[in-house]
Structures are given as structure tokens and as C-alpha cells.
Amino acid sequence: MKLTIDDREILVEGAPTLLGAARCAGIPIPSLCDRPDLEPFAGCRLCLVEISGRNDFAPACATPAAEGMVVRTRTPELVSLRKKILELILAEHPHACLVCAEKTTCDDLKSTIRKVGEVTGCVLCPVNGDCELQKVVEAVGLDKVDLPAIYRNFEVRREDPFFDRDYNLCILCGRCIRVCEEVRGASVLAFIHRGDRTSVGTAFDRPLLDSGCRFCGACVDVCPTGALVERAVRPRPRAERSAGVVCPYCAQGCGLELGIRETRVLYSKPSPAALPNRGQACAKGRFLVRDALGGPGRIMEPHVRKDGRLVPATFDEAIERAAAGLLEAGDQGRALIYPSQVSLEDAFLFLEFGRTFMDRAAVATAAPGSIWSALEALTEARGVGVPPGRELSEIEECGSILAWDIDLQVDHPIAWLKVVKAIRRGARLVAAGTASAQISQAAATLDVRAGSEAATGAGLAAALLRTGAAPSGYDGFEDLKKSCPDGTAISSSEARALQAAAEILTSNKPAAILFDAGAARGPSGSDTLAWLWNIALLLGARLFPLGRGGNERGIHELERALGFPASGKGWEALRAGLEKRAFQALYLAGPAPDLEDRKPPFLVFQGTHWSRNAEAADVVLPAAAFAEAGGTWVNTEGRVRTFPAAIPCPGAARTDGDILTALARKMGHPGLGRPEAAAVLREIRTRVPALARYDPAGGGRGEFLARGGSFGTPRFVPVQFPSGSATPASRGVILLKVRYSGDGLRGFDPLAKSRGYAKVRKPGQVFIAPTDADRIGITDGDALELSSGPGALAAVARLEPSVAEGTAETAVRASSLTERDWLDRGLIPVEIRRKR
Amino acid sequence: MCPSKSELEALTEKSTGQKRALIQVLQDIQDRIHWLPAEALEHVARTLGVPLAQVYGVATFYKFFSLEPRGRHVCTVCLGTACHVRGGQALLEHFERKLGIAAGRTTPDGKFTLERVNCLGACALAPLAVVDGRYYGRMSEAKADSVLAGVREDGDP
Structure with a gap:
């Protein structure tokens, strides 16, 4: 459409607001409350404009552009009105920094610091010089505030992790409130x-920690003033440059921007244009990347064990010791645990190293089994394949969403944002499981009882059949119908819930089904996946399998193409070897559970941070972290991106590629090496079909993995209809469902290193039904011991009404062998006792 | 005084899932027990599907809602222009002396809450006081004493 702004004819597409249209045309209109990613608010009134034919002023941010409109943005009347409005805003905002005559010289001379007795902004404001309000004052041309200043004297809130809230600086634009709700x-x-x-506040003005905040930092990023600021980022010195990286913490692979000064990362922020996160992140990506790159606990130089003690050594000395120890162990006596959160280039070299020097069965990551290997097992066992490769943004277009036994807000925060967006557009959420954020936004909920997941899946499929779902063209439909009994063995309230869920999913298409590796864990995991597949076919739904670890999907493709066992399976074999003490030497380059007394006689540790394993090693090699190495990463969508190293390695650390090259040379294989990362990527492209067509120079927004293999015609898979729900063998025994809460980054465990993050994440809790708690005689917050056979874990009791009687749930980090073994079993009968 | 769970359920049940019923539901609870305890706000948030922070925002916005326990009898003295001119301020001070509390407070025995209001819109009746929802026009100190005495004798424990 065509409209006129300030005597300029402007052509716009779509349905923008006047503010949007003006910005497209490069006509500046000041605004403090508007954000492109938020709904119009019209709170600050600075964007008022004059529209011909209307006798009032209209806020440009909330007025849709219309054909033929004639708009003026800077008449003398508007300019003076804006100044007055801004003055009113500033009357309650310490504004010495905005209108002080000495503001330009202050930085050098600090002449004003002695003149002010109270916080008036300026030198004490954390965002001085980097403040949207200052920019708007500049744009509006305000040079004095005639109104008396009012200092509201709110107490500065410093009780929460990561950021402070000083509402004395708040101008009530409401951006933080809106991003928290809308996005x-x-x-x-x-x-x-x-x-x-x-003021802006929480319910009952409680700390954010007690108000359901996940500390994603979105409010800090939208704040136009210094009211919300990251605590660890001091106003000076400022970052000199920024570099784009892919967040390595989880499989969503957010695009982050690192603020760098010299060789130090000062902060990490989500990049506004990056996909799939579009300017959003989570507590880890927003506040814990800097700590993962530096800080205490980083391994800065090589160490070797001398006379029983680890002492610093030169790189060559360490490599020599490592090579000698590994060679001495012999081909059959060596094992390699490689990291699962590294670039494809580094992972490739690790696998090449493993292929050259070890038995393939002795090469694995310690990462828990991924959803990709579970789906592959589904393909192998039942002959159907889930073609992965959907973009998370496709969730937004769905009419209904089934979140299957998954905690989206905590484990897949970006996928959760897409669900939130879909719900705001009218989609209906069916929340299966106990995740509270999902339940609070759900149109229907389903109980997924520990041990009876497949039964719930089967029940939902049966309910869908009853609502008349009958897709044509897929084989196996008649068999499925026969295997789903009409009157199922479920109670009537469950039947009603299943029916309600089925009706929502069938009448709001397209449906999306979101699940992760948690769905595939436990004895009935593969049946559960089969039922989800059948449900997806019945509904014609989009399946969104969600990965957990950074680059998990890319490394899975590598393992598959190079003939290594998939994650989970490889660990199983290696774990058995450790138990039998089959290895003389272990090259431990990835994070792994504390090996304790299963440690082989010779241990080489390679990593970024000290850990119990590192301290027990014979040789310690300092490795580069993700931002120091750069490389290619694949996220859960299959999006492939390559980024260069952003900062140099600290101390004597080297990239995994360099270390592997040196070690291989010392061990007699000079050909195995890393001439340069680009060459390694070229080699990967010739060996891995899914990456054959990937071009790192292609635009930078990321290309996708090719869908590997042929998945054939989808058909229903035969799976036994479960006869009833699993029950504990005897009274006093509780079926414990073990989930994975691993959210570390290679050797950096934010739970151990960040007290703030531990407060947000609250590790080590076990959720029990209140009735069971009563019976055992425990109350909320009690320290418990969970025991099963030889193993035992400590946990804190949390009473949770949505947990079914006779079952309990916990999430483990897999930092000890017991935790890891329990996680692999998924479902364990335990006795629960109060710890004395 | 806290409402029981079943009482709260009875007051909110008909509005389940209806966000726009928020103010009405809060008013019903306020009418019933004269204040809004935290548990009541949490129950309303859950039942209506409104975020708790927004419920709290609404509850703190309107002066009508009280987040602290209020007396069983509420006395409100009008200080609008007309009432002010005709001695509203003196009347308020009389109530303060008589009840032994400042405006906005509740007597320690939980019997009376005294409030001031900026205008009740019944300026022809100035000066005006409201006791337990009943409007008393052309109020005087003597009349106030008898009204309070009447309330006191009203079979309260």
C-alpha cells in the first residue's frame, strides 16, 4: 500500500503499524515502549504523530498503516509535545546523566561525582553511555527538565541470581512485563x-526465584534503562567487539553474540536475527557462557603425574607421557571416551583417532542415549523411520500440540517459546506428564504414570480411533484397530481425559507432537515411541523429536556414517569393559561420571575444566572450549552452522584437533591430523552423506542436514496393547522414574560452578505423591535416601500432587556411575527412607 | 479470618477459566471476608487461569481491595470538596479519636477499620460517612457516637 509520511511517498507491504512503516522508510520516530517482537502497547506516547483528517494525535506504534494516509511526524506542535512527555517521564528517573551540561567531559574529569549527594544517574548508572533513554533524549532534543525531580526511593532488589532490579530507574514502559508474558x-x-x-513487580513482590522465573534474561535485554542489568557485567570496560557463535549447551543451538574485550568474553546475548531463537535464550546461554569459558576451575596448562602428584608440564612432555601410556596398553587394552559437545570437526578427528588406535567397541561418548539413536532403533526394529528435519518455528503454525512427557520450559526453552506463540495464536495444548509450566497453559492434561507410559500412548491411540480418526492410505490400520480394544483397561476418569485430549487433537489440525529421549527411556520406551508414531499417523501430525546435548544430532550422523555405535549403545559396551577392568588405559576426553575405583591403571584426561576424573588422571591435557575452537554444529532441527574461533585459547590450552594431531604423530600415525578445520570439514562432507551438500559459505543462517536414507511409505507399526499399568512388586517399594537433567557443557557443570543457577534449577529433588509421603512419614524438604539393590542416591523430597501414587520422579546429572546406571534403566523400584 | 477451601471454591467455581471475571471474583471474596488473603489470590489465579502476578497487580491497584485483614465493621469518612468544606476533616479526626486508630488502620481487636475516601458522589449529604455500607448524611460528632454505639451493641462477640 502507499502512504505519505513527512511529505514522502512510501510503499509498504503487509500490514505494518505506522511506526513500522516509518522505520522501513528510514524516518525516525522516537519510542521507548515499542519492540518489534512485542505487541503494540502505546504506553510511552513518544511516537505520537499527526494524521490528516484526524483531530487528535495517534500513537504510531499502535496505529495500522492504511492506504493513502498522510502522516506528519515532526510538526512544531509534535516536537514540543514530545519534549513535554519526555520531561514527565524523566521527572521520575534520575536524569543528571541526560541533561547535565558536563556530560561530555564527565567521563574524563569525573567533575560531577562530588556534586551529587544522591544517586541521580550518571556515573553510578550501570548503563550510562549505553542507554536507550539517553538516545531518545538526544533524538527528541531535550536539554533540560523543568519539573521537580522525584526520587521514588525503592529498595534495589539484589536477592535474585544473575541480575539486579533497581526500579528507581524504571520508566514503566512495560517491556519486561510483556516479553515475560507474550514471548x-x-x-x-x-x-x-x-x-x-x-512499579513493576512479582506477585506479593516476592523474589523472582519464588515467582516461577526461569532467569532467561529476556527482561534484561528489552529494558531501555539501567533498571534491569546483569550483575556480573560492570559498566566499564566495555566490549570492543562481538562475535557470533552457536550456543553449545543444548541441542537447540541458539545463535549467541559474545561481547569481547581483548581476549576476554564479557557477556553473551542472544542475537536478534538468529534462528531458531530469534533474540531469546535461556539462563545458561544468557548468563553462563562467560563462566564456561573462563573462571576458576579452567585447566590452563598440561599436567603429568610425578611421584604420585599432578604437576605442571610442557605440552611435549605431556603428549609423550600420554602416547607412551596408551601404546603400552596395547590395541585391545585402550579405550576412548570422546566429548559429545564439540564441533563436528573435532568429533570427526576423535572418531578417526578411535578407529586407528582402538577397537570400535571401546570408543564412545558418555552422553546418555539420544532421541536420534532411539528413533534409529525404531527404524531397525519396526521398519518405519521418522524423517527428522522440521524447523521449530513450524510448531507455531500448529492447531494443537501434544507435549509428551517432556519439560519444555526447562529442557527445551526455545521449543517452548514456539508453543507459547502457537497458544497465543489459538492453538490448544495437551500436556501429558508432570511439567508444571505446560499444565498451567494446557487445554487438557494427561497423566503419564511412571512405568505406564506406553499404556497412556495406547489409550490415546484407542481414544483417537473412537473419535473416528481414520487416515487412508497407510498399511496396518486394520491391525491397529484390532489391537486397540474398545473397552480399555483404564479407569473412567482416565478414559475421560484421554477422550478430551483425543477430541482436541483431532479437531485442531495440524497437530504437533513434541517429545525427547525421555520418552524412549525405561522398559516400555520403545513401545511408547511406536505408539507416538501410530498417533502421529492417525492425526496426520508433525513429529518433533527434540535432542538434548549441543551438536548431539550432528555427532549422531558422524557416528552412523563412520560405523560407530550410537550414543548410549557405545557407552553400554564401554561401561561393561570398565566394570570388567578390560582396559589398561583410558583416553578420557569427554565429560563422564566420576569413575572412582573403576579407573583403569592409566588415565589421560583432556578437557576444559578440572573434575574428580581430571584430578585422578596420569596426564591432563588442557583443551579449547567451543568459542576458542570454532567449528561446525548441528542443532536439533538439523540446522548446520559453522563459526570461526572467537577468542584465542587461554594459557597453554590447545584445540582438541591440535592435541589429537600431536598425540597421533607421537603414536606413529603422522597422517592422522588436522591441517586446518576447513580441510577436515571437506573430508566430513565426503564421508557423511547428510552433510555432502553443506556449504559453510552459504549465507550463514544455516543449512539443513539432508534427510538421510529412504524412509519408505509410512505405515502403522504393530505393537502390543499393554494389559495394565505397571505396579511395584511389593508395598513400600516405589517405582522411580529417572530423567536426565544434564545441562553441563563438556567439563563445565553450571550447577557446581554457579550458585545462582543451582538455585534456579534446584537439583537433586525427588517428586513424590503426597499420599505416599504420608505413608512413609516424610514431608516436603526432607533429605531422603533412595536405595535399590547395591546403589543408593540422596535427594530432597518434594510433594507433588500430579505424581501418581506408588511412583516418584527424579532427574539426575549422571555425574556418578550410580546416577548414570539408574538413568540408563529409566525406571527403578526403590525404597525411600528419610536420611538420618 | 481466612476462608476455607470449599468457601473459596464456591465463590470462584462459576468463573472457572474466565479471565475477565477477575475483578468480580475478587469483589465477591472481599465482600465475604473483607480482605484478600494470599491463598485466596492464588486460588483465584489457578481457577480463572490468570497469572498470579496479574491478579496481584489488580488487587493492589484498586483501593477497594485490601491485602490485610480488615475489621468486621468498616467506617469510611468522605473528604471530598463538599464534605471537606462542611467539616469532613474534623469528623475523620473524631472517628480516629473515638476508635483509637489512624485512618487506613484496623483496631487491634479486629472490630473496626477506618478509611477515608476522596468523594462518594453524594455531596448534597455532606459531611458524609459510611458505616458497614450504610450512608449517613449530615453527619455530626454526636451522630457518629450513636452510630458507633449501635454497631458495638449489635451482638458482636
């Missing part, structure tokens, strides 16, 4: 109180 779906914040006491 994050958390709604932790609101305007509270009234009139001159109005």
Missing part, C-alpha cells in the same frame, strides 16, 4: 500498586 509465556511480572507508587 516467554511465564507471566512472572506485572504492574503492581497504583499512581506514583506503581
